[in-house]
Amino acid sequence: AAAAAVLPLALSACGGEDGGNTNADGTWEPNGPIEITAPAGTGGGWDTLARTSARLLESEGLVDQSIQVVNKPGAGGAIGWAYIAGNEGDPQKLFVTSPPILLVPMAGDSEYDHEDFTPIARLATDYIVYLVPADSELETFDDLVETVDEGDANIGGGSAPGSMDHVALAGAIDAAGGNAAAASYVPFDGGGEAMTALLGGHVDAAVVGVSEAAGMLEAGELRALAVSSPEPVEAIADVPTLLDQDVDFTFDIWRGVMAPSGLDEAQVTYYEDLFADLLETQAWQEESASLGWTDAYQNSADFGAFLDEKRSEFTEILTEVGLQ
Incomplete structure (x- = not known):
């Protein structure tokens, strides 16, 4: 009976099908490499944010796992978004984002929009x-x-x-x-x-x-x-x-991080805190200043509300300049 009682806790602590470790206190952490997708080629803003974040998260000792950056270029970001959408519930796949996550779907060029993903954090303004x-x-x-x-x-x-x-x-x-x-x-x-x-x-x-x-x-x-x-x-x-x-x-140009749909609260909290800690490091402060970024952190809930608000604003702008 004692062994049977311990078994669920042991499985929870070791992780399981969620792709990470759920600890006894209800917190979560990844148990393998984290992947950050840049939905464009190298050298652009998405690529810069993904690679800067990955490098500093590792060099500042904020993660125990390695972070891999992958580029999924094409269709103004839609190729990358389709890739992320195909990994629903995977908490070890993230992607960097900015206004096209709203604008490209509004133009009818992507079947996915921001509501199909999990907002993690807004990081900076460019x-x-x-x-x-x-x-x-x-x-x-x-x-x-x-x-x-x-x-x-x-x-x-x-x-x-x-x-x-x-x-x-x-x-x-x-x-x-x-x-x-x-x-x-x-x-x-x-x-x-x-x-x-x-x-x-x-x-x-x-x-x-x-x-x-x-x-x-x-x-x-x-x-x-x-x-x-x-x-x-x-x-x-x-x-x-x-x-x-x-x-x-x-x-x-607000810049942030999102994840596939289907993440639970503990997984979102882990990444919210992780990126909040990143923005507090001197290395991030120095590098973001050299790139012309201004810190603009928002947690998951606030970032989600911000995205809804910006979609309404863009509708007005596009109408005013004749692009919609």
């Missing part, structure tokens, strides 16, 4: 930069708008048509008094590809996240006409905001 080649004749954002109105600008972005970078471009052009519909938007699979196309002369300008562009801006390979933040960003302090140029528009 902003958009409007880039041109270092030797471009364009000096201000108004110069770019004038070129767009003349029908002479192909502008690359790291997200699908009607998604994050496209909305940030169209909204800014509209606020500057230009014709957003005249902008020839060229989608790429991530900001890294968009900047490569810009360097190669395949597009005239590009719209990407600050964290994606910081390295090339510092190296002088590209030049930023404006940033979409309400105030200058420390990592690119010499780049004027749109507001500085009398363009009444801001756009923030």
Whole structure:
């Protein structure tokens, strides 16, 4: 009888079909490698967040298990989301996320939206930069708008048509008094590809996240006409905001972590606490500052409510600039 009573507790402590260990006190922890999916290719904002988080979680000793980053590019993120959706209930698979998780489904280009996944935590806010080649004749954002109105600008972005970078471009052009519909938007699979196309002369300008562009801006390979933040960003302090140029528009790229559906409360709590601890480390503070990120932590419940709110806001923006 004693052995029979101990058996359920032993099985619980050792873990089971949930892919982790459930302890006697009801807490949970993974018992194997954690996988973080970036739903795009290397070099973009999703990839940067996934790899930065994984590296620092390990180097700061916050996890006992290894963390693997996998890239699932394609369809503006939809390929990666389908992969995660196919792993319902697996608490050792995470993915990084940002506005396209709302915008791509709204455009009808993904059968999955944010409600099909488990919000874990919002981590940071990034902003958009409007880039041109270092030797471009364009000096201000108004110069770019004038070129767009003349029908002479192909502008690359790291997200699908009607998604994050496209909305940030169209909204800014509209606020500057230009014709957003005249902008020839060229989608790429991530900001890294968009900047490569810009360097190669395949597009005239590009719209990407600050964290994606910081390295090339510092190296002088590209030049930023404006940033979409309400105030200058420390990592690119010499780049004027749109507001500085009398363009009444801001756009923030919130970045966070989600998981498949079907996680229980203990599993969600483990990851909420894990990422909260990460944001408190000096290593994260230093690296996020160099990438132009601003910490904006929200737990699972708050992040879920935030996503619902942002979907409503995006509906208004898309209607206003004629993208919906």
